[in-house]
Amino acid sequence: MTERWTNRGRGASSTRGGRGGSSNRVASAHSGDKTERPKKENILDLSKYMDKQITVKFSGGREVRGTLKGYDALMNLVLENVDETVRDENGNESTRSLGLVVARGTLLVVITPVDGSGPIENPFAQPEAA
Numbered sequence: 001m002t003e004r005w006t007n008r009g010r011g012a013s014s015t016r017g018g019r020g021g022s023s024n025r026v027a028s029a030h031s032g033d034k035t036e037r038p039k040k041e042n043i044l045d046l047s048k049y050m051d052k053q054i055t056v057k058f059s060g061g062r063e064v065r066g067t068l069k070g071y072d073a074l075m076n077l078v079l080e081n082v083d084e085t086v087r088d089e090n091g092n093e094s095t096r097s098l099g100l101v102v103a104r105g106t107l108l109v110v111i112t113p114v115d116g117s118g119p120i121e122n123p124f125a126q127p128e129a130a
Helices: none
Strands: 053-058 063-071 077-087 093-103 108-113
Touching (some): 053 077
Antiparallel strands (some): 053 063, 063 077, 077 093
16 A cells, blocks of 8 residues: 555656656756856946945935945945945935945946046036027
């Protein structure tokens, strides 16, 4: 009677092709295929901003300023001496110190260097008619 229940459990391979699959399955394109893929390059070259002050804006509205200490291919950033600028609904600004921060790349919206950037006039603004 015990033989009747063998290989009937969850995950057991059976002739019906259950969760364990069938032994006569055709190999998929991903199994054992060790072709070399070209390495993905970053959209931005952040190496020129290493050890320099940058401002980062995140989705959700947060904004921080700190020194770029590292990054990876997924645009995750390591920032040191970080200060976050917090704005309330009235437009009042306050800053708080965060220290060392690891910023997740999927949340980044804008990365700008602090040095070499400043406000410019809007080139798309229409001149006002008098």
